[in-house]
Amino acid sequence: MSSISKPTVRHPSERTNAIGLTKADYEGGMSTLCAGCGHDSVTAALIQSFWELDLPPQNAAKMSGIGCSSKTTAYFMRQSHGFNAVHGRMPSVTTGANAANRDLTYIGISGDGDSLNIGLGQLVHAIRRNVNMLYVIENNGVYGLTKGQFSAASDIGSRSRKGEVHEQPPIDPVALALTIGATFVARSFSGDKAQLVPILKAGLSHRGFALIDVLSPCVSFNDHEGSTKSYAYVRGHGAEAVATDFVPLRRTINVPKHRDEVTEVLMHDGSRVRLHATAPGYDATDREAAYRHVRACAERGEVATGLLFIDEAGRCMHDQNRTVDTPLVQLPFASLCPGKAALDDLMARYR
Amino acid sequence: MSGVNDFAFKSATVNGTGSASANSLLMQAIFRMGIPVTGKNIFPSNIQGLPTWYEVRVSADGYTARPPQIDLMVALNPATYAQDFAAVRPGGYLLYDSSWPLSARHRRADITLLGIPLGDMCREAFTGDRDRTLLRNVAYAGALTALLQIDLGVIEQTLNEKYGRKKALLESNHRAIRLGYDYARAHFECPLPVHCAPMDRTRDFVLMDGNTACALGALYAGATVGAWYPITPSTSLMESFKAFCQEFRVDPKTKLNKYCILQAEDELAAAGMVVGASWMGARAFTCTSGPGLSLMQEFIGYAYYAEIPGVFFDVQRTGPSTGMPTRTQQADLLSMAYASHGDTKHIVLFPADPGESFELAVTAFDMTERFQTPVFVATDTDIGMNDWMIPRLHWDDGFTPDRGKVLDAAALDQMQKFFRYMDEDGDGIAARTLPGVGGKGAYFTRGSGHDQWGTYTEDAAAYQGVMDRLKRKLETAAQELPKPVFQRQDGADVGLVTLGSPDAAVREAADRLREQGVRADVMRIRAFPFAPEVAAFLARYETLFVVEQNRDAQLRSLLAIETGTPRDHMIPVLDYAGLPMTAESVVHAVTRHLEGAAR
Numbered sequence: 033m034s035s036i037s038k039p040t041v042r043h044p045s046e047r048t049n050a051i052g053l054t055k056a057d058y059e060g061g062m063s064t065l066c067a068g069c070g071h072d073s074v075t076a077a078l079i080q081s082f083w084e085l086d087l088p089p090q091n092a093a094k095m096s097g098i099g100c101s102s103k104t105t106a107y108f109m110r111q112s113h114g115f116n117a118v119h120g121r122m123p124s125v126t127t128g129a130n131a132a133n134r135d136l137t138y139i140g141i142s143g144d145g146d147s148l149n150i151g152l153g154q155l156v157h158a159i160r161r162n163v164n165m166l167y168v169i170e171n172n173g174v175y176g177l178t179k180g181q182f183s184a185a186s187d188i189g190s191r192s193r194k195g196e197v198h199e200q201p202p203i204d205p206v207a208l209a210l211t212i213g214a215t216f217v218a219r220s221f222s223g224d225k226a227q228l229v230p231i232l233k234a235g236l237s238h239r240g241f242a243l244i245d246v247l248s249p250c251v252s253f254n255d256h257e258g259s260t261k262s263y264a265y266v267r268g269h270g271a272e273a274v275a276t277d278f279v280p281l282r283r284t285i286n287v288p289k290h291r292d293e294v295t296e297v298l299m300h301d302g303s304r305v306r307l308h309a310t311a312p313g314y315d316a317t318d319r320e321a322a323y324r325h326v327r328a329c330a331e332r333g334e335v336a337t338g339l340l341f342i343d344e345a346g347r348c349m350h351d352q353n354r355t356v357d358t359p360l361v362q363l364p365f366a367s368l369c370p371g372k373a374a375l376d377d378l379m380a381r382y383r
Numbered sequence: 384m385s386g387v388n389d390f391a392f393k394s395a396t397v398n399g400t401g402s403a404s405a406n407s408l409l410m411q412a413i414f415r416m417g418i419p420v421t422g423k424n425i426f427p428s429n430i431q432g433l434p435t436w437y438e439v440r441v442s443a444d445g446y447t448a449r450p451p452q453i454d455l456m457v458a459l460n461p462a463t464y465a466q467d468f469a470a471v472r473p474g475g476y477l478l479y480d481s482s483w484p485l486s487a488r489h490r491r492a493d494i495t496l497l498g499i500p501l502g503d504m505c506r507e508a509f510t511g512d513r514d515r516t517l518l519r520n521v522a523y524a525g526a527l528t529a530l531l532q533i534d535l536g537v538i539e540q541t542l543n544e545k546y547g548r549k550k551a552l553l554e555s556n557h558r559a560i561r562l563g564y565d566y567a568r569a570h571f572e573c574p575l576p577v578h579c580a581p582m583d584r585t586r587d588f589v590l591m592d593g594n595t596a597c598a599l600g601a602l603y604a605g606a607t608v609g610a611w612y613p614i615t616p617s618t619s620l621m622e623s624f625k626a627f628c629q630e631f632r633v634d635p636k637t638k639l640n641k642y643c644i645l646q647a648e649d650e651l652a653a654a655g656m657v658v659g660a661s662w663m664g665a666r667a668f669t670c671t672s673g674p675g676l677s678l679m680q681e682f683i684g685y686a687y688y689a690e691i692p693g694v695f696f697d698v699q700r701t702g703p704s705t706g707m708p709t710r711t712q713q714a715d716l717l718s719m720a721y722a723s724h725g726d727t728k729h730i731v732l733f734p735a736d737p738g739e740s741f742e743l744a745v746t747a748f749d750m751t752e753r754f755q756t757p758v759f760v761a762t763d764t765d766i767g768m769n770d771w772m773i774p775r776l777h778w779d780d781g782f783t784p785d786r787g788k789v790l791d792a793a794a795l796d797q798m799q800k801f802f803r804y805m806d807e808d809g810d811g812i813a814a815r816t817l818p819g820v821g822g823k824g825a826y827f828t829r830g831s832g833h834d835q836w837g838t839y840t841e842d843a844a845a846y847q848g849v850m851d852r853l854k855r856k857l858e859t860a861a862q863e864l865p866k867p868v869f870q871r872q873d874g875a876d877v878g879l880v881t882l883g884s885p886d887a888a889v890r891e892a893a894d895r896l897r898e899q900g901v902r903a904d905v906m907r908i909r910a911f912p913f914a915p916e917v918a919a920f921l922a923r924y925e926t927l928f929v930v931e932q933n934r935d936a937q938l939r940s941l942l943a944i945e946t947g948t949p950r951d952h953m954i955p956v957l958d959y960a961g962l963p964m965t966a967e968s969v970v971h972a973v974t975r976h977l978e979g980a981a982r
Binding site: 089090091093105106110111112113114115116117118121123124125126127128129130131132133135136153154157161350353354355356357360361363365367368369370371372374375376378379382383 | 414415589590591599602603604605607608610631632634637638639640641642643644645647648649651652653654655656657658659660661662663664665667681682685775776777778779780782783784816817818819820821822824825826827828829830831839
């Protein structure tokens with residue numbers, strides 16, 4: 033994964049967050065993606081979210097697979113450890129890492145090919161385990177690095193740049209996640225920072241697996257007429273379920289300007305997500321309703337966006353495993369090794 | 384050759400009828416009489432219905448390889464009568480269930496038939512099909528107790544320990560033992576010429592299988608994360624680890640677990656979880672067998688190149704493909720040594736029995752962190768699933784784990800800058816940091832081309848610099864891994880080379896060969912890449928045999944590739960049909976070759 037180191041330019045009057053960091057402190061290397069790539073906007077939204085959440089970079093681990101999207105973990109939070117795994121296997125690496133150290137914030141960045149083609153098996157099982165992590169699919173419906181092949185997210189009737197028509201039904205990660213018990217399911221659009229940032233922040237604060245499908249147009253191979261993942265298509269067909277405000281702990285709660293029906297969800301860390309239903313009767317805590325809404329939008333040719341489902345009561349992997357609170361990596365050896373006397377006693381069992 | 388405390392018996396039964404507990408009862412009782420004993424379970428990949436065998440070798444001299452011949456056969460499966468009758472040595476015995484008439488086809492004039500109406504007796508004594516079937520096995524154990532002069536008191540005591548809390552079960556087991564025992568005493572001359580007499584040669588030993596021993600090794604080494612996908616014959620390794628963790632790793636106050644066992648969706652994910660946990664600084668491992676090893680190749684290559692620890696137990700089974708899942712083989716040697724695409728080479732440790740499995744499992748966790756590279760522990764079905772007589776396991780409370788070069792926050796404070804892949808000490812090992820340590824220690828782990836500073840590169844010299852250092856690192860490892868074990872004698876001009884479970888057969892073969900006037904030294908290799916002593920041994924002998932359990936002489940190939948010894952200088956002795964090796968097969972191959980050379 034290529035990256036160019038980026039000069040740190042700091043304006044003297046740049047604002048710092050509660051832990052004294054500026055937004056520049058959350059940046060990484062220079063992006064080597066194509067100019068106008070939707071993924072760069074997602075990176076910018078992530079940086080904004082980390083800064084607003086006062087996330088200490090050393091407490092985060094950046095995880096990714098292979099592909100254009102997976103390269104972007106090099107473009108933010110240079111002070112965090114990063115792991116660029118093999119293709120489609122980021123969920124298992126993150127699962128193992130999280131098993132070993134439950135205290136870090138895990139930020140997984142993947143793409144539609146990485147998550148829905150080669151990595152579908154690992155994605156669904158990480159969802160089932162409810163691994164505590166943010167999982168962003170930067171979904172452009174195309175293989176970019178190998179120049180324009182269809183992915184499992186490509187819609188029926190979608191055309192490649194060479195004019196081929198796609199005939200297989202797409203896998204919608206949002207619908208999939210809802211059916212297998214995901215505890216946080218959202219969708220947004222790389223070009224809609226106002227919607228994306230609060231959703232990313234809510235996902236980072238969710239205790240459990242937070243899936244965010246971000247439609248992110250590929251300017252080189254999939255931003256043309258006939259593509260359902262283009263800027264023009266998404267802007268014209270978006271159907272927001274709920275507008276989201278994320279209110280971190282320790283901050284003043286802002287009253288939203290347009291308050292229709294407001295649902296407040298208390299996150300595990302004490303912070304709050306405020307959901308503003310724009311569709312009548314939408315309830316983001318009702319899995320069945322969320323699924324029906326996603327399907328109904330799809331049948332109308334619309335893309336359901338927003339925070340579609342959230343369940344803060346779900347048991348994460350460590351709850352299921354009944355793991356001690358101290359990260360396993362911090363347990364001293366003496367508390368792990370039963371010692372000589374225990375082994376001597378054990379031997380009687382094998383006689 | 385057979386006699387008191389030197390014989391073998393074999394039971395032929397139907398899988399799933401409960402014969403395993405009868406066999407282990409007999410073996411345990413003989414062991415408790417102070418007589419060295421080993422058992423080999425030869426079982427099908429099946430839950431119920433297919434033929435299964437269990438061989439028990441009693442050897443006052445302590446030989447633990449498969450027995451040279453069968454003195455007494457317990458033939459309880461009519462489907463395999465033909466082969467079971469044929470397997471008895473001339474002058475031997477065959478016990479069968481005389482509830483049903485024996486076909487005239489199954490007769491041998493040179494063996495003694497011992498008919499016992501086990502089925503009829505159990506039908507009368509017990510109710511319910513299940514009990515009648517299960518207790519028929521216990522009844523034959525009772526008959527063998529009389530015929531082989533096994534201490535009835537020891538048998539009954541062992542049953543008491545096993546079923547102490549289940550009164551009804553205990554009572555019916557005692558009755559079944561008596562049924563067989565009394566019948567044998569009343570109808571046959573007990574004991575047979577082959578029988579047991581108490582000794583005192585097992586006091587410092589235990590009976591344990593290798594999967595249990597590996598699990599104990601992982602527990603004692605401080606492993607906290609185990610990720611796996613169930614696969615025969617490795618399954619009981621993780622299940623034992625789980626049982627030990629439930630016993631020793633639960634916080635007494637909070638009842639919370641100081642471990643995390645992840646049953647993965649497949650072996651790809653299991654390997655990924657091990658890599659993720661090890662990258663984070665935990666001691667993590669997986670256990671698998673051939674088909675799983677194939678799926679893990681991708682991550683093993685990643686871990687080699689990105690320099691991430693991880694312990695991989697490969698309990699080898701008969702391949703290729705699904706092969707024969709419950710049968711033994713050593714056919715993953717090349718797959719382990721050079722796992723994954725590109726230029727790779729991996730550390731592989733080869734225990735020869737469960738006792739050494741414990742020891743090398745602990746070593747594996749130290750080596751994987753010291754060298755920041757995957758380490759395999761290679762066992763097989765024979766080691767993993769059979770009960771071996773091994774010296775009691777010992778632990779030194781002074782043990783401190785070798786965590787390798789890990790820079791903590793204090794060490795980083797002393798540094799101007801941290802570069803992940805810089806060889807500061809000239810041993811090929813670069814220091815690493817663990818996530819969470821802070822900004823200066825942060826780096827980007829990648830399987831793509833990187834330079835010694837840890838940044839992405841496609842630069843020819845920078846790429847090659849890292850690859851050459853990895854080679855140096857494995858050369859350093861070759862010096863520090865467990866050394867080969869030698870068994871030498873004066874005037875030996877033949878060298879026998881082996882690794883892993885055939886060791887018992889090879890050492891016994893060396894004794895047999897000496898009786899025939901052939902003096903052979905034995906070298907048992909314990910680690911790959913090979914220690915310098917390996918090449919030195921190979922250079923010393925005019926005639927060299929390499930004994931292993933695969934078709935293609937994989938160990939010989941490794942020796943040729945890595946030491947430059949000409950392949951033709953090493954005569955392969957191969958036994959790869961899925962059963963543990965016998966000393967006879969080695970003796971036969973060696974003498975046949977020497978006779979051929981003499982002609």
